[in-house]
Amino acid sequence: MERWQRALSESIASLSELARYIPIDPKLLGPVVARYPLRITRYYLSLIRERDDPIGRQCIPDRCELEQDDLSIDPLNEGGLTPVPGLIHRYPDRAVLLVSSVCPTLCRFCTRKNRTGEDGSLINQNSLEAALEYIERRPAIRDVILSGGDPLLLTDNELEKILIRLRKIPHLEILRLHTRAPVTLPDRITSRLCRILKRYHPLYVNTQFNHPLEITPESTKSCAMLADAGIPLGNQTVLLKGVNDDPGMMKQLMQKLLTIRVRPYYIHQMDLVKGTGHFRTPVQKGLTIMAGLRGHTSGMATPSYVIDLPGGKGKVALLPEDVRRQGQTFFLRNYLGEITEYADSKEE
Ligand SMILES: *Cc1c(COP(=O)(O)O)cnc(C)c1O
Numbered sequence: 001m002e003r004w005q006r007a008l009s010e011s012i013a014s015l016s017e018l019a020r021y022i023p024i025d026p027k028l029l030g031p032v033v034a035r036y037p038l039r040i041t042r043y044y045l046s047l048i049r050e051r052d053d054p055i056g057r058q059c060i061p062d063r064c065e066l067e068q069d070d071l072s073i074d075p076l077n078e079g080g081l082t083p084v085p086g087l088i089h090r091y092p093d094r095a096v097l098l099v100s101s102v103c104p105t106l107c108r109f110c111t112r113k114n115r116t117g118e119d120g121s122l123i124n125q126n127s128l129e130a131a132l133e134y135i136e137r138r139p140a141i142r143d144v145i146l147s148g149g150d151p152l153l154l155t156d157n158e159l160e161k162i163l164i165r166l167r168k169i170p171h172l173e174i175l176r177l178h179t180r181a182p183v184t185l186p187d188r189i190t191s192r193l194c195r196i197l198k199r200y201h202p203l204y205v206n207t208q209f210n211h212p213l214e215i216t217p218e219s220t221k222s223c224a225m226l227a228d229a230g231i232p233l234g235n236q237t238v239l240l241k242g243v244n245d246d247p248g249m250m251k252q253l254m255q256k257l258l259t260i261r262v263r264p265y266y267i268h269q270m271d272l273v274k275g276t277g278h279f280r281t282p283v284q285k286g287l288t289i290m291a292g293l294r295g296h297t298s299g300m301a302t303p304s305y306v307i308d309l310p311g312g313k314g315k316v317a318l319l320p321e322d323v324r325r326q327g328q329t330f331f332l333r334n335y336l337g338e339i340t341e342y343a344d345s346k347e348e
């Protein structure tokens, strides 16, 4: 067993175990975990200072997850954009391949929290082959994103098999790998993994740092190893109420990411996913954060603020000056030129 596999097997997956470290009431949270499983790596747990701090809020189960909301289990219609199991194809030139249904630490705000582990969502040998054949038959696809769950929970050999197969498809120009392992399980970034990944360039890694406290000596080292393997690193921050919905702190996060060679790519507005309403901020908050970045720090530290439109209409980038709104309703133009009305949540 490799070191990271041991670390993973020692991660916290029950409330009784979590209660040994964090003051929680396992009885009260039992129904939450029955619905949405718990998993926290010991490393990520070690970053928590208080239960409700920005790290704790991301991974400790909360009663709010069971609140009756009118939110969807699949707001982005990923199910409807799935031509073969494990593949999401929304845009003509790029597709997402879901190669794993588990993550080292389960984020309470996860967009796919209602669907991971669900029948058909997990790719197996047969459906992987079908997904690869689908990509093979579509020369318009030039960019494949390995996602999940976390693709880095595959073993090196499993991952390399997929990369070999993808690289045999001549029209695939770039590969992307979306992983939170540098943030929640930095041990996963081994020199062997980096040696493998660098054989399949151009390969990009996008990770997800949500708070400056996640930039530690360990996560810094994992990013340095990837960057030294020639992998351009990007970051997709999720805008989360009570975690990072503060312009000053967000600026600090973006600037610190550049110091560890990670380029801020997106700030995501929370998707309208069932069980995550307590993390949602008004769109105005994101616009204020962008106004605090643009021109106030380098363009390198300024990502795009994006909303993934409900119904699978695609991501749109928002700038404070070009947003059309009427009261609580935004009118957003997507990549097809369609205008979608988007209802903002109420101001706090
Ligand atoms: C976000 C997303 C992509 C990638 O979009 P980029 O803006 O190119 O990063 C591709 N497919 C789906 C379904 C997505 O949600």
Ligand code: SF4
Pocket (backbone or CB within 6 Å): 102, 103, 105, 106, 107, 109, 110, 111, 112, 148, 149, 150, 179, 180
């Ligand atoms: S790392 Fe991503 S896929 Fe995994 S639980 Fe967190 S948000 Fe969801």
